[in-house]
Amino acid sequence: EKTPCYIFVFTEISENPEITEENYGAVCCAIQNMQLTATAIGLGVGWSTGKISKINDLNNILGVEPSLKIVGVLSIGYPSSQAKKTRKNYDSLTKWM
Numbered sequence: 001e002k003t004p005c006y007i008f009v010f011t012e013i014s015e016n017p018e019i020t021e022e023n024y025g026a027v028c029c030a031i032q033n034m035q036l037t038a039t040a041i042g043l044g045v046g047w048s049t050g051k052i053s054k055i056n057d058l059n060n061i062l063g064v065e066p067s068l069k070i071v072g073v074l075s076i077g078y079p080s081s082q083a084k085k086t087r088k089n090y091d092s093l094t095k096w097m
Helices: 017-040 058-062
Strands: 005-012 044-048 068-077
Touching: 005 017, 017 044, 017 068, 058 068
Parallel strands: none
Antiparallel strands: 005 068, 044 068
């Protein structure tokens, strides 16, 4: 089925590369939080950096300032079925030093 909602997420580009990198990292954290929140309320969500985020002239099409760069596109909707969730024990994924 078609995805009913897309959220285009951008980051601000700075003249200072360090700030640009910090902005990108902060936006990635915000995207993860959006995914966790959507999942918690029963929505399905996918984060894409593929074809849809590489549309030519995307900023102009969306009316977004040229100083912003696409980080990704979230596809959001209610899933037609729920996936069976299994979770590994964190001890099997963590190595303490």
